[in-house]
Amino acid sequence: MLDRPERLRDYPHALNARGGFMKVVILCGGFGTRIRDVADDIPKPMIPIGNLPIVWHIMKSYSAAGHKDFVLCLGYKSHAVKQFFLNYDIHGGDFTIALGAEKQITHHGEVRHDDWSVTLAETGLNAMTGARIRRIRKYLGDDENFLLTYGDGVSDVDLDALLEFHKSHGKILTVTGVHPPGRFGEIEHANGQVQGFNEKSQTTSGMISGGYFVCRREIFDYLDDREDLVFEVGPVRALVAAGEMMVYEHHGFWQCMDTYRDWSLLRDLWDSGKAPWKSWE
Incomplete structure (x- = not known):
């Protein structure tokens, strides 16, 4: 695996070209109907854990591993996501604003500085996951591989180990398999080779899809632009x-945010200072 000394973590774009750090595609466009009892005025990826949205937590996890180039697939209430990033520096801090023709903002205390590149891509209000991924192809350039995940789940998955596994087998798609309750996509596998993928079935083996995919660019040979194309x-x-398709088995923490109960769990873990997904300082 590519050696990644700390001083190179500040140069993700240079490493992309050499097959090191990768672009991260995050699906942020769904309606999130099952969690409307938490927030109805913002899309699910913008629901806060602590004082920042869950998509920020996901991005911080990838950034801590050196992956700082993001493509967000937007749809439902996309303006809320855009406004967050357009006003990124003011979240969580104090500032004074001088109104008038020459509006000025003076920040007080520490200002959040994340050296990310964030592409906010409109992928359609009603598009399903496969169509959304297909529509951001142009933002991946000539990259051989890219990372893909959902905007509503956090994990302490070892991203370096995940990438090493993906590069070792040479297949088009790697999915991270996890072991939570059986209401998601079950993975049937033998010796790492995926033999069945059943979306939101009752599990028999106990391993389900946790997202956190790694994709070769050949994935686009399996995608088209139909609105109803469901990737899974x-x-x-x-x-x-x-x-x-291969599965990378993750036996650590993973939690999606599908319901009020899920959100409460993540909120309480964060507020208690015991969030397992927090891999940054």
């Missing part, structure tokens, strides 16, 4: 049938 159904099952 047609494309993923075609990859399974072709023997082009």
Whole structure:
């Protein structure tokens, strides 16, 4: 695996070209209907854990591993995501604003500085996950691989180990398999080779899809621009049938935010200072 000394972590774009740090695609466009009892006026990725949205926590985890180039696939209430990043420096801090023709903002205390590149891509209000991924292809350039995840789940997955595993097998898609309750996409596998992928079924083996994918660019051969293209159904099952999908087993923390109870758990972990996904200072 590529050696990544700390001084190189500040140069993700240079490393992308050499197959090191990768762009991170985050699906942020869904309606999030199952968690409307937490917040109805913002999209799910913007629901706060602490005083910052869950998508920020996800991005901080990737950034801590050196991956600082993000593409966010937007849809429902996309303006809320755009406003957050357009006003990124003012969140969580005090400032004085002088109004008038020459408006000026003076920050007080520490100002948050994350050296990220964030592409905010409108991928359609009603588009399903497969269509959203297909529509951001132009933002990946010639990169051979990219990272893909959902904007509503956090984990302490070892991203370096995940990438090493992905590069070792040469298949098109790697999915991170986790072991929470059985209401998500079950993975059937043998010796790492995925043999079945059943979206939101009752589990039999106990391992389900936790997202945190790594994709080769050949993934786009399995995608088209149909609004109703669900990545986890047609494309993923075609990859399974072709023997082009592998599972990386993660036995640590993973938690999605689908319900009020999920949100309460994540909020309490963060507020108590015991958030397992916090890999940054």
